[in-house]
Amino acid sequence: MTTISTDSNFLTLINIFKVDPKNQQKLIELLTLATKESVSSIPGFISSSLHRSLDGTKVTMYAQWRSMDDYQKMRSNPTASPYLDQALEIATFEPGMYEVVESFLPSLV
Secondary structure, rough: OOOOOOOOOOEEEEEEEEEEEHHEEEHHHHHHHHHHHOOHHHHOEEEEEEEEOOOOOEEEEEEEOOOOOOOOOOOOOOOHHHHHHHHHHEEEOOOOOOOOOOOOOOOOO
């Protein structure tokens, strides 16, 4: 389960894929398959969540890895890379690496 906390030292990736609306569902299916069939079994994987934009033009993946080293090992894993190659045939990719600096809950005022 995704845990968003300043107490964790996880590497957070927020990857934004821009896609033609006619390919949004195809991209979601491809990223889902990649995660279920390959990425989730690679050591260091913590969690990921897929989001689709309501206008159909973006798919965003929020992912957590134990460390930068674990993430880099996944990127060079031959079972994971073909999925990204296929995704890039139908979408552009804006990767981003983050750390959680603050998290908020509803105030009890």
